Amino acid sequence: MCLNLLPLAMAEPVVLDGASQFALHSRHTGRDYRIYLSVPAVPPPAGGYPVLYALDGDASFARLHQANPREASVFERLRQHGPVVPQPGVVVGIGYGRPFSQTMDLRAEDYTPPLSCQGCELSSPRHGGADAFARFINEELKPEVARRLPLNPARQSLFGHSYGGLFTVYQLLRQPQSFQHFFAISPSLWFGDRALLAAPVPALPVAAPRLLVLWVGQDEQPASYDLAVARQRQQRLQQNRMVSNTAELHARLYGLPGLVSDYRVVPGHDHGQMHGYAIDRALAIAFSPAWQPGH
Template identity: 35%
Template structure:
């Protein structure tokens, strides 16, 4: 073998050894069983990033229960972990594996503040503008008429077991849907709902919900952090503290839950949690965890009228 050839061989071996000794390149973190896609909505004229976590277990005979979480960029990874935990312990708990769908927005931010204000609020606020607020009805149309059929076309779903979770403005939207579209989900999970928004406009649907027969009612969890109306002293300006005082969270949530629980038709369907030691920024985590349990503890119910029992 000529010297030139030997040099090439040794050079190749050196490169191979160096490559083997080099540290592995960083790789993106992947969630097990999860994927995402972007979806344009005719109802809202906006684009959404949809996250889906499918269990690795086959669907039950009735199909997967489905949990839809708002603010999907932030909430989806947590909800997907909870669902994987449920699936891993299903032989002990008897709970079926859950399909999780996160509804978020394109981009890297955990929360798209202008977009969620546009999509999650009911009516236009005192200082707001049409198109920038008050899009709740259009957004709910998107979920019901566009998103649900698309997910159902890819996965076998249980129409009797579908839940919607949201926090803050998302909780406001969930509460609005529970009072005005009670058949759209079997369970509604409203975390720290902004009931104060727009002169408590969300409560306009309360009388209609109270008049519904028990058979037409969903299950509703309302939760709030015990410290939400007690901002840390010395950290906020007097103007900010005055603004927060006009936006009470704890008393409004507690009062609404009590009013619903006092109605014979709603008894046994409403859960209220006031999480000790939790503020507005963190409380959605225990609310989501407790909400998953509340959702899966749902008793069997007949399939909604006009829907196939295995599809939504």
């Protein structure tokens, strides 16, 4: 059988229907970012759209956009199948405009706190730019998105996985006022000799509690050596202590006034699989009417 395939040069690029993007330069990091937008085709709820800011947007945005209900017909179908329907919300993907495999140094610098680097990731020598990156998000990106869209400033979420999860925890500890929901998925709490596990915990607004989502895959930290798994990878997984570190952070923050936590160890999921698991579930929480301020 002969297949007549068009040369790649003659093929058309895939376009995400209903999505858009723009470039934004940061004076705080000195870097250009590609910002992806998923905007509902229906009017915002009272007070404006809730919004979820997603790190690693080059890799995460397409799936988040697909999972984001935007059309009136979709909301009607959701109302027929369940009592709790998410409200229309905006997804903002923060990326670098290049394949994820080419972003290691960029995200290693932007997403990691200025800590001692004895426990840093050896694959990237750059680290410690989280404060500048946070200023980009809060002082440059948020105002620009708010200029373009009617957003609810009291219903904002931050979503990060791995290094992005580390940055999300860092933001909760440093600037809890910047977001209402913090989705820290498989956070790299091993970074900097686990310094964030001993970082000071700020006072949180009791009248409007923050939500911390801590999800980690059970397979991210094997209980014992498995001869079927490469020894080097197995040692790295055990040294990173992904499950133990996340459990320790949860235990430290559990019951803190002004904080509600959703802690899960997900069976049958490794580090990479947790990204997809979280994307499929995060929007339902971030855009739920049950999670408005004061609820």
